[in-house]
Amino acid sequence: AQSVTQLGSHVSVSEGALVLLRCNYSSSVPPYLFWYVQYPNQGLQLLLKYTSAATLVKGINGFEAEFKKSETSFHLTKPSAHMSDAAEYFCAVSSTSGTYKYIFGTGTRLKVLA
Amino acid sequence: DTEVTQTPKHLVMGMTNKKSLKCEQHMGHRAMYWYKQKAKKPPELMFVYSYEKLSINESVPSRFSPECPNSSLLNLHLHALQPEDSALYLCASSQGITRAPQPQHFGDGTRLSIL
Numbered sequence: 001a002q003s004v005t006q007l008g009s010h011v012s013v014s015e016g017a018l019v020l021l022r023c024n025y026s027s028s029v030p031p032y033l034f035w036y037v038q039y040p041n042q043g044l045q046l047l048l049k050y051t052s053a054a055t056l057v058k059g060i061n062g063f064e065a066e067f068k069k070s071e072t073s074f075h076l077t078k079p080s081a082h083m084s085d086a087a088e089y090f091c092a093v094s095s096t097s098g099t100y101k102y103i104f105g106t107g108t109r110l111k112v113l114a
Numbered sequence: 115d116t117e118v119t120q121t122p123k124h125l126v127m128g129m130t131n132k133k134s135l136k137c138e139q140h141m142g143h144r145a146m147y148w149y150k151q152k153a154k155k156p157p158e159l160m161f162v163y164s165y166e167k168l169s170i171n172e173s174v175p176s177r178f179s180p181e182c183p184n185s186s187l188l189n190l191h192l193h194a195l196q197p198e199d200s201a202l203y204l205c206a207s208s209q210g211i212t213r214a215p216q217p218q219h220f221g222d223g224t225r226l227s228i229l
Contacts, residue, residue, distance in 0.1 A: 034217060036220075041222070041225075042223075043118070043204055043221050044204070046218075090156055094216075101170070102159070104156035104157060105156065106155070106156060107154075107155070
């Protein structure tokens with residue numbers, strides 16, 4: 001069965017510092033992976049997706065993620081945090097057959113300090 | 115601006131009321147989803163429609179009744195809900211469910227409170 005683990009339910013960074021949000025997956029075959037962001041009182045917005053085409057994936061708002069098969073990881077990074085990045089971030093894995101349901105991680109709340 | 119529109123944004127109802135949540139998308143997507151999200155938790159899948167037919171029901175209680183009148187519209191009919199059903203209800207859509215990968219596009223949700 002597939003699963004996804006997000007280490008750190010809360011992450012705090014200073015404005016301008018590197019953002020690193022961790023996501024590890026468990027799957028017998030390379031899955032499809034997604035990062036979503038959720039701002040307060042809003043739905044989920046797709047940041048980026050891994051579709052096996054390239055291991056380094058660039059997304060919106062300056063975010064990127066690198067798929068590392070050997071580490072079963074898909075960590076999200078941004079070189080310089082902005083106050084507007086404060087939000088909840090979810091990593092999701094999609095099954096590779098059948099109906100491609102999402103399995104979400106538990107989420108990481110990012111706080112950006114001035 | 116979200117491309118998936120949900121109405122109403124907020125809903126307060128009693129346990130004996132009947133109400134409906136509405137979701138609309140005009141992206142030509144053929145798969146639509148209902149999720150329930152409790153505070154500080156990830157979304158939990160409830161239902162999936164593919165080409166207007168119910169494809170997945172994640173053992174949701176019958177007090178929740180989905181309906182997909184056409185490819186652009188998804189409803190969730192509510193009846194005799196319990197206080198624990200209070201949550202944010204999210205609708206999503208994707209191009210399909212049998213061709214991967216298909217990112218899901220989410221609406222801003224309906225915040226439901228059961229009195």
